[in-house]
Amino acid sequence: MTDIAPDRGRRQRRPTGDDRERAILATAERLLEERGLGDISVDDLARGAGISRPTFYFYFPSKEAGILTLLDRVAEEARAIRGRALERAGRDVPEIWRQGLVSILETFRQHQPLMLAVANMSSGNDEVRRLWGEIIDGFVADTVLGIDSELQRGVALEGIPARELAIALNWMTERVFHVALSGQEPAIAEHRALEVVLRIWSRAIYGDDGLGAGAGWSTLGG
Amino acid sequence: MTDIAPDRGRRQRRPTGDDRERAILATAERLLEERGLGDISVDDLARGAGISRPTFYFYFPSKEAGILTLLDRVAEEARAIRGRALERAGRDVPEIWRQGLVSILETFRQHQPLMLAVANMSSGNDEVRRLWGEIIDGFVADTVLGIDSELQRGVALEGIPARELAIALNWMTERVFHVALSGQEPAIAEHRALEVVLRIWSRAIYGDDGLGAGAGWSTLGG
DNA sequence: TGACATTGTCAACACTGTGTTGATAGGTTT
């Protein structure tokens, strides 16, 4: 047993054939734009990366483990996008809501096929479900902070525990963006999804639409 | 009504071996309680129903088609439950919301493993996605009627088109109940899910929690 | 009642995809 970190679901690797690994992941994301994960074979991924099928197994123990690694990287990127967005928002809480939602939508847009594949896998694969849950949970934690802050200022409605409210709102957001982008019916048109979701957040937290029209609003500190 | 309608995805059948078909479906629902659809083979289904694998194909063209038939029947049952629930609610609109949500939760509870399998399949299988979408769309249509009625009475908030609001709320409900029952994280505890969702519906439609405490409320006609 | 269609059944096959083994070639270290 080496002392390399137990790198979830992916075989431990050392520097060199790193290009190959990236080639495999790039192939995966490219092929996911054409068809579902179920219609992509290990052979497709291997050939796409210029290697034979058994060699694929040198890099990943399975197709799913590859997707997991991909999701890991996208999650990293998403955190970065979100971090910048929330920084832009500063202490203006409603702007935090808007920027938070924009960053989720952005990530969905940029990796739509992967997101679909992940949604697909997440009931069959514990590891993927856990990681996806962690991502959402990060959003939920941010949301709870915002709600608590608005509760303390006396501008948010009481009556629903902040975490439960945050969980429901974030799952709503995930699902609405998902159907808007995937064409699943019934869906909200893609260009309307952000506004509708934002207004519902506003009503659920404050009891009215403050955010929709860009009206001046509560700003923390100042 | 003839009894040999062009029955989506399932080979047309005439009376006799009907028991076999039901045995297959019963086996499917039973096995789904133990493991995911991906881990159930056609052979498992066939043996569970006391037939050989090729004979399975006499009844259904594939595993997925079987699940589709199952979903069809559950959808039928769900409509019946919902119909009775809404009848109980009469013209008391908030009670319509509550009863509508209760009936969704009820259906989820009674067929949880099937629901998981369906959620799993629905990104890979057009037919399942369509049928699932139709079910949700039925809920959405009911919801739109309720919102319009409350708008006309002047008690609901304007600002979000009724159908868009209804779509978002119904997908939220689907997702929140799904994670609550499946143990996916982050989730709202099963015994809290109904109340939280109901309050968010209330805030999103009216701007406050009328429904939570069981307070007396708008009753249409009467 | 006996020819005939219909319904139901399955052994055996062809095929696709997965994951493993064992052999091998090149590059580093010792």
Next chain:
DNA sequence: AAACCTATCAACACAGTGTTGACAATGTCA
């Protein structure tokens, strides 16, 4: 140059899908 990694793949064993063709059992009506 021997021991040792990293990387590679042909060949294999296996699991599951879907199809074919032959065969029984059950009407059915001439």
